[in-house]
Amino acid sequence: MMASDMASSTFPWLSLAIFVPILSGLLVLALGRDERPEFTRTLALVGAIAGLLVTIPLYTGFDPSTANMQFQELAPWIESFSVNYHLGIDGISLWFVLLTAFITVIVVIAGWEVITSRVAQYMGAFLILSGLMIGVFAAQDGMLFYIFFEATLIPMYIIIGVWGGPRRxxxxxxxxxxxxxxxxxxxxxxxxxxxxxxxxxxxxxxxxxxxxxxxxxxxxxxxxxxxxxxxxxxxxxxxxxxxxxxxxxxxxxxxxxxxxxxxxxxxxxxxxxxxxxxxxxxxxxxxxxxxxxxxxxxxxxxxxxxxxxxxxxxxxxxxxxxxxxxxxxxxxxxxxxxxxxxxxxxxxxxxxxxxxxxxxxxxxxxxxxxxxxxxxxxxxxxxxxxxxxxxxxxxxxxxxxxxxxxxxxxxxxxxxxxxxxxxxxxxxxxxxxxxxxxxxxxxxxxxxxxxxxxxxxxxxxxxxxxxxxxxxxxxxxxxxxxxxxxxxxxxxxxxxxxxx
Structure with missing residues (x-):
């Protein structure tokens, strides 16, 4: 598929980039157990890698010759206030989506042996946080941006407060x-x-x-x-x-x-x-x-x-x-x-x-x-x-x-x-x-x-x-x-x- 065709494709790549890590995080929270940490870590790694893989078409299909928003998705959400589920990326936001997905994989691997308690909650928080941050970079509706922007505070608050140091x-x-x-x-x-x-x-x-x-x-x-x-x-x-x-x-x-x-x-x-x-x-x-x-x-x-x-x-x-x-x-x-x-x-x-x-x-x-x-x-x-x-x-x-x-x-x-x-x-x-x-x-x-x-x-x-x-x-x-x-x-x- 040519870059221009991919850029205008209706396939929801951005939604996948947001919700694959979020749903993977929820799955880790639901199925992960401290009694079987290897399974929990493996499940988290699979979710993180899947989140990275679905962002790759955003780069391979991106058309750098236009400043228009690409890979756009638009659906009415809260119609009484004209709030839409509107996603899209341009040359400014593309690399931040890719960087977020890449760093998430690194963080999951880095915490493989170090985190021994509440492994599922730790990995799940990072996966959910990854999806929310990608949502910030992809949002084309002000209220959608604000919701993603504020929601990122919650997983990071938990990560610092639960797994942090003495003054966490x-x-x-x-x-x-x-x-x-x-x-x-x-x-x-x-x-x-x-x-x-x-x-x-x-x-x-x-x-x-x-x-x-x-x-x-x-x-x-x-x-x-x-x-x-x-x-x-x-x-x-x-x-x-x-x-x-x-x-x-x-x-x-x-x-x-x-x-x-x-x-x-x-x-x-x-x-x-x-x-x-x-x-x-x-x-x-x-x-x-x-x-x-x-x-x-x-x-x-x-x-x-x-x-x-x-x-x-x-x-x-x-x-x-x-x-x-x-x-x-x-x-x-x-x-x-x-x-x-x-x-x-x-x-x-x-x-x-x-x-x-x-x-x-x-x-x-x-x-x-x-x-x-x-x-x-x-x-x-x-x-x-x-x-x-x-x-x-x-x-x-x-x-x-x-x-x-x-x-x-x-x-x-x-x-x-x-x-x-x-x-x-x-x-x-x-x-x-x-x-x-x-x-x-x-x-x-x-x-x-x-x-x-x-x-x-x-x-x-x-x-x-x-x-x-x-x-x-x-x-x-x-x-x-x-x-x-x-x-x-x-x-x-x-x-x-x-x-x-």
């Missing part, structure tokens, strides 16, 4: 309240847009609504409260380090690789196209917050003593590149922001997997408790070196592609802003290499490290797949960029036209 209840409640409170203002903005568009929740119709400047500013601020918390941007980032430190490894991977992208995606899908004049007016404010996040939070990361907290702060810094790239309003910056989101999914997810490998052996995340790990775990440290280099933006890795493209976009916008953005590469290298030096190199410092075993076949598979993704995107980013180019260009043209 505090961290899960803080995560839930921060993200929920911000989203309530978004609901008010959506209701206003429903009224302004003549009683429609269709996102594409909202893009064409003529709004005065003052309502645009108010809507921008309402959307900002939800999306900035989710990214998270400075100064509403404080929930993230706590959530990461207390979450199990799989929770940290999904949180960093996918959930943070929900907020950035919200800016792309709602803030920029619906309130373009307000977006331009608030660009200086957004760039300032992004630069603070990139530079200041990078410095905060350097002084961390907990490995997870260090990588959590580095996530905030890297996501600062994303929001900065969006608000310089040029093709290079915006494409760089999307590339950085995808790359961050690979790199930060891999870093948290590496920390999980160490924690499973030593049950500590304190950097001071390690040292000389390369002497006993050479295969593991090979991966850790690669991911640390990618985290610091080494050329040839995915981390370089995203950050360099955003910096070029920032220079195109304003040389001094580009220079400040580029300075973050120094702090990125500092905290990444400082972590690597203290954990991996030097003499073995204690007997606990001396007794550690190198990675097994399952861990090698997980880290190896992530390494291939990081290197492939770093060496050959074209498959990632070519699908988004036309959609990004259309978005920028739309945002450039004043609605006043």
């Amino acid at each position: 209840v505090y961290a899960s409640v803080k995560f839930f309240l921060y993200t929920l409170l911000g989203s309530l203002l978004t609901l008010i903005a959506f209701i206003y847009l429903w009224h302004a568009s003549g009683g429609s929740f269709e996102i594409q119709k909202w893009h064409d609504v003529q709004l005065a400047f003052q309502p645009q500013i108010l809507i921008f601020l309402a959307l900002f409260m939800a999306f900035a918390v989710k990214v998270p941007m400075w100064p509403v980032h404080t929930w993230l380090p706590d959530a990461h430190v207390e979450a199990p490894t799989g929770g940290s991977v999904v949180l960093a690789a996918i959930m943070l992208k929900l907020g950035a995606y919200g800016f792309l899908r709602f803030s920029l196209p619906i309130v373009p004049d307000a977006s331009h007016s608030m660009a200086g404010f957004m760039i300032a917050l992004s630069l603070i996040g990139v530079i200041y939070i990078g410095l905060v990361a350097i002084v961390q003593k907990d490995m997870k907290k260090l990588v959590a702060y580095s996530s905030v810094a890297h996501m600062g590149f994303v929001t900065l790239g969006m608000f310089v309003f040029n093709q290079t910056g915006l494409e760089g922001a999307i590339i950085q989101m995808i790359s961050h999914g690979f790199v930060s997810g891999a870093m948290f997997l590496c920390i999980g490998v160490l924690y499973d052996r030593m049950h500590t995340r304190e950097i001071a408790d390690y040292g000389g790990v390369v002497n006993v775990m050479p295969r593991f440290v090979t991966f850790l070196v690669l991911f640390s280099m990618a985290n610091s933006g080494l050329p040839g890795t995915s981390g370089f592609v995203g950050e360099f493209t955003v910096i070029m976009g920032a220079v195109e916008y304003n040389f001094w802003i580009g220079l400040l953005t580029a300075s973050a590469l120094i702090t990125g290298a500092a905290y990444s290499l400082w972590l690597l030096k203290r954990v991996a190199f030097g003499p073995v410092t204690n007997d606990n490290v001396r007794n550690m075993q190198d990675i097994n076949g399952r861990e090698f598979l997980v880290l190896g797949v992530m390494a291939l993704a990081v290197l492939f995107m770093g060496v050959y980013p074209k498959p990632f960029t070519e699908v988004m180019h036309v959609s990004v260009d259309a978005l920028l043209q739309h945002v450039a036209v004043s609605k006043l």
